[in-house]
Amino acid sequence: MLEPAGTADRLATAQQAYARTRRGSNRRRKAAQRIGALHAKVARQRRDHAHKTARALVTNADLLVMEDLRTVNMIRRPAPRPDGNGGHLPNGAAAKAGLNRSILDAGWGVFTSVLESKAEEAGRVLLLVNPANTSRTCAQCGHCDAVNRTSQAVFACVACNHTTNADVNAAINILRAGTVRRSA
Ligand SMILES: [Zn+2]
Structure with missing residues (x-):
C-alpha cells in the first residue's frame, strides 16, 4: 500500500x-x-x-x-x-x-x-518497462485477453485456466519484460 x-x-x-x-x-x-x-x-x-x-x-x-x-x-x-x-x-x-x-x-x-x-x-x-498488457497477459502461457482479468484481485486465464492473484501475475510479466530488456 x-x-x-x-x-x-x-x-x-x-x-x-x-x-x-x-x-x-x-x-x-x-x-x-x-x-x-x-x-x-x-x-x-x-x-x-x-x-x-x-x-x-x-x-x-x-x-x-x-x-x-x-x-x-x-x-x-x-x-x-x-x-x-x-x-x-x-x-x-x-x-x-x-x-x-x-x-x-x-x-x-x-x-x-x-x-x-x-x-x-x-x-x-x-x-x-512498457505497462501495456502486463495485467491481461497470462504469465503461465502468454495468452493475452482482457477477460483474463476477472476482477481487480483475480487473474484467471481463459486459455490455460491458470488462476492466481492479479498483482502477482502482472508482477511476473513486468519482471520478465525487464529481464528480457536487460539481456538484450
Ligand atoms: Zn494461460
Missing part, C-alpha cells in the same frame, strides 16, 4: 467542509488551514513510506523492474477542478474518488524518484 487512506478520506471531508463556508469568513480561513495541514501530512506520510519501501526493495533485490506509468497517468488522471486556492472543488463521491486517485498518482511519482535515487546509491539496476 502506497497511501495513507485515512488521511485521504479526511482531506476529502475537509474539502467538502471548505466548500460549505462563505468567502471571507472565519470558518473558511480555518477550513483552508486544515486542508493545508492535511496536505502536508499526506506528503510526509507518502515520503516516509516511499523511503521505507524503497530501502527494503533495494536491500533485497539486484534487479528492480517497474512499469513506466508516466504516460498512462497523463491519460487516466481525472481532470481536477481547481478552486483557485490550490485545492479542488468537491463533487460528491466522484470528486472523492478522483482526489484519492490523484493522490495515489502523485504518490507513485514520489515513490519512483525515491527508488531511483536509492537504487543508484546502492548500485542496483532499475528498469522501467
Whole structure:
C-alpha cells in the first residue's frame, strides 16, 4: 500500500467542509488551514513510506523492474477542478474518488524518484518497462485477453485456466519484460 487512506478520506471531508463556508469568513480561513495541514501530512506520510519501501526493495533485490506509468497517468488522471486556492472543488463521491486517485498518482511519482535515487546509491539496476498488457497477459502461457482479468484481485486465464492473484501475475510479466530488456 502506497497511501495513507485515512488521511485521504479526511482531506476529502475537509474539502467538502471548505466548500460549505462563505468567502471571507472565519470558518473558511480555518477550513483552508486544515486542508493545508492535511496536505502536508499526506506528503510526509507518502515520503516516509516511499523511503521505507524503497530501502527494503533495494536491500533485497539486484534487479528492480517497474512499469513506466508516466504516460498512462497523463491519460487516466481525472481532470481536477481547481478552486483557485490550490485545492479542488468537491463533487460528491466522484470528486472523492478522483482526489484519492490523484493522490495515489502523485504518490507513485514520489515513490519512483525515491527508488531511483536509492537504487543508484546502492548500485542496483532499475528498469522501467512498457505497462501495456502486463495485467491481461497470462504469465503461465502468454495468452493475452482482457477477460483474463476477472476482477481487480483475480487473474484467471481463459486459455490455460491458470488462476492466481492479479498483482502477482502482472508482477511476473513486468519482471520478465525487464529481464528480457536487460539481456538484450
Ligand atoms: Zn494461460
